[in-house]
Amino acid sequence: MSNRQLKISVFRYNPNLPDDKPRMQEYQLEEQQGMTLFVALNKIREELDPSLMFDFVCRAAICGSCAMMINGKPRLACKTLTKDLPSEITLMPLPVFKLVGDLAVDTGTWFRDLQVRTEAWVHTDKEFDSQALEDRMDNETALAIYEPERCIECGCCVASCVTANIREDFIGAAGINRVARFMVDPRDKRSDAQYFEVVGNEDGTFGCVGLMACDDSCPIQVPLESQLAWVRRKMALAGLKL
């Protein structure tokens, strides 16, 4: 059986080059067994077009670097097997995020801004005592923190979100989920009122219209639907008390 010929259409634009214009460029490639888009794009760069820009780090669906629009859907390119796609493949950079060049977008800056705005760290008055044992925690609590903590900040949920696409300051499902991670953590001493300041607004939980495109697009199945609902309920209650 002969291998498929893949036709891969890639968005090209390097904003740093004064004369460059956005365009689509097509590459032809022979499919190989077990080929992922990580393998395909590197082959294109090494053999056909060394100027092509894209981001991969872990190539194992762990680091969140390689999200892009694959035939219209936000997905991690490293874990997308070409055999699961038709032979014509269209690759576009994620929307919402600033373009670095071609398929590379600046998710790093976006998520950094999110951490700072939501103060995504443990807030406590306690000092660390290097001579003391760790504070006890039950294992169920640890697992409950880990569930939202698993988010790899790939941006797929943000790219698929209607609100995030029209409202620049909306923190998206990833942002709300990040706040949820601290809300379940007993070490974080913030009160509901303090959390309300952070997410009880239109850029946070009340900006979400609940269509759940985000939940479908999370490549590592963070349970966004339940996390979002939980935060919204908690903040609605906190709002009533204010």
Next chain:
Amino acid sequence: MSAKHTHITDVLIVGAGLAGERAAVEAAAAGLDVVILSLVPPRRSHSTAAQGGMQASLANSAMGKGDSPDVHFADTVKGSDWGCDQDVARLFVEKVPIAIRQLAYWGVPWNRVKAGKYKHPNGMELEDTKDKEGLITARNFGGTAKWRTCYTSDGTGHTVQYTMDSVVCKMGIAVHDRMEAISLIHDGVNCYGVVARCLRTGDLIVYLAKATVIASGGAGRLYGASTNAVICEGTGTAIAFDTGVVPLGNMEAVQFHPTSMPPTCILMTEGARGDGGYLLDKNEYRFMPDYEPEKKELASRDVVSRRMVQHMRKGLGVETEYGPHLWLDIRHLGRKHVWTNLREIANIAMNFLGLDPAVDLVPVRPTQHYTMGGIRTNIDGYAYGLKGLFAIGEAACWDMHGFNRLGGNSLAETCTAGMIVGEQVAKYTLGAAPAFNYRLVDDAVKKDEERIANLIAGKNGKENVYELRKAMEETLNEHVHIFRNGPSLETAVSRLQELHQRAAHLGLRSSGLGANPELAAALRLPGMIRLSLAIAYGALMRTESRGSHAREDYPKRDDVNWLKRTLAYWKAGAELPTLDYEPVKCTEMPPGDRGYGEASARNAASKEK
């Protein structure tokens, strides 16, 4: 053109992985200005990919009872095959419990002890006691006498890196991501900072600092086939090597992990075997107990990897178009365990090969995994050879790992060394006066500008960076792998020398403008080939076997002649590294039997006679 911007800071940290961020926090806490550079956003650093865990002798879990820094020390020294610096190993084992507890304080959701009797998936009946309930628990890892590896389910590196980065964020420490250090600014005595290339715009940026800390991680990608992330190319190590005055320690000490999944070489964590997984051959026979009756699948990594190759050489591997492999079997651990505690690897097997490890066998084979060698430092993290230069983490040869690192000791090293060395960096910096020689800075920038201009113009030739790179990877994989011998290593050295010469004639095929990726690759390659030469030449000259360095022509450890550390220098214009040696400190434990591995088997056999 000249540098687009110049940043001046107290402490410059090259690398935003765990080691870099932990050290940055320590320096910033001392009131210093700190800037961190990174190829990628911090949370995408390779540390995030570590699944298994971090060793600390907290002695909370049932199988950790009786553990102590002393036991951890002995495991680490045996694991290193007496190649480590015992003062450093001692300092590490004493401090790592503090580092782990501090991470808990900052927010890492470590898995905790649940009191009560339970049956471990490996069949053992265990009981965790009430007095330890809620404290940090631990799992089993290879080469350890106690269960000591603290973890958060299947995402230890992820949660620890995210937590460290949250502290960096909270403290407002500046992180410049997509910023690659491409050379060190130095005068042969002092280090003043780096020249960096912005991976957004292609601009050159100068960073000047009283102290420069290299925390750029490992160099696994020299081998091409590696469990490491694609950014682990050793460039931070290479720019220190290029100064000619900073030596690299033990570059021939390369770890091969027993279980990476072909063909993509993605790691199946040691936790899989720690939790009771088996290795099977093509007949689905569990072969490790035949070789290692005591430790079975959980001997140290160097030993398990060699046993696997040995077994495959007998024709007992599963033959495929991409070479032979063996099987990892975790089916008997049960669906719940596989998809909860080992979810990350279950996902990887499912995503990349469509296999469900709860019912399917997963193909595995030994693959490059960890760089024990690196920028040689003293116990305080000061790099040899240049004042104001420090190194930590996988990029460094602080040397607590010697010739074989134990699983779980590396993540633990990053945070512990970050804490210890970070404090030393702060101490040094508070006492240092800024003294920048602008002529020197200009010259450094001009040199890099010229390299770039020549590559773009193809002034020195038209060699293709990707072709040369592939040849370098193949050379290391073919000749400097798990089993090594004289003639093969000589071939490697001469091939790499030839590639090094050709790399002086690289020329781009694309424009090289902006943040062009081909230019980035071309700037990195010559330094990467020099690192490869340090590995191959160091391996050729070390005529013994120790830890991961296994010479077929010198199969025994030779403590009379080789209880020493290789120091490799790259002198300007040289074609080979210059090798020097220093004694290895054995302050507490004299060389002996590891209790596993080939030497141990030989000892046991001779006793029986």
